Amino acid sequence: MNDVVQSHGTGFAAATLPVAAQNVITTDTGGLTTGVATLTVDGQAVPVYCAQPSGQSGLPVILVISEIFGVHEHIADVARRFAKQGYLALAPDLFVRQGDPSKIADIPTLMKDIVSKAPDAQVMQDLDACVAWAADNGGNVAKLGITGFCWGGRVTWLYSVHNPALKAGVAWYGRLAGDTSANQPRHPVDIAAALTVPVLGLYGAQDTGIPLATVERMQAGLAQGSSGSEFVVYPDAGHAFHADYRPSYNARDAQDGWTRALDWFKRHGVA
Secondary structure, three states, X not given: XXXXXXXXXXXXXXXXXXXXXXXXOOOOOOOEEEEEEEEEEOOEEEEEEEEEEOOOOOEEEEEEEOOOOOOOHHXXXXXXXHHHOOOEEEEEOOOOOXXXXXXXXXXXXXXXXXXXXXXXXXXXXXXXXXXXXHHHOOEEEEEEEEXXXXXXXXXXXXXHHHOOOOXXXXXXXXXOOOOOOOOOOOOHHHHHXXXXXXXXXXXXXXXXXXXXXXXXXXXXXXXXXXXXXXXEEEOOOOOOOOOOOOOOOOXXXXXXXXXHHHHHHHHOOOO
């Protein structure tokens, strides 16, 4: 891995400023090896922020999927939190072909110019490449998990169908339904019954962008399958309740969700 000398994993995305600094959790790198690995996928260089316990191999692997803001400081910190728990954590820049989301100052422009232009199929391919890289670089991909936030929560559901070799996933407030397009032909509700990987969905009842009716649709679809997936809906939480750098942060529910996520991975053979 290269030292982190580029934007990936450093600073906060422009669209999230000003940062609620009093809540920001900062995980140190003591005992960790961190940096940016560069994968080549169909000729495209894909940066991946990596964090792991120093000097260890055969590590369980967690894919950490960003929000719409890309791999900025919060996502890098989440990767370090997993590394402190003994994981090889990989946070890939899945928007690298579309641009740098951290530099765009408003969410509508970010959605239009970058996020909507990232095809699901491309995202799945990049994540497959991350898994292959982990297998060659100290990871035990027989113990593979995925977690993601917001946009990454949706990706968590989709990749859990795409790659049934996953042991478990944890999706934080990822969109479950919506309009389809050539780049996003399916949503989680469309694949719920086919899911075989157990996914824990962590959602907020006050999330105005993800109606509880879509959670209920997802639960009904999951009931038609046998993945053993579950939801926890926090009554007082809104969207992005885990994002400690934003006003939406709910410390109590974020900590409860983190504890549940770690337990979920352990119970399902990722740890």
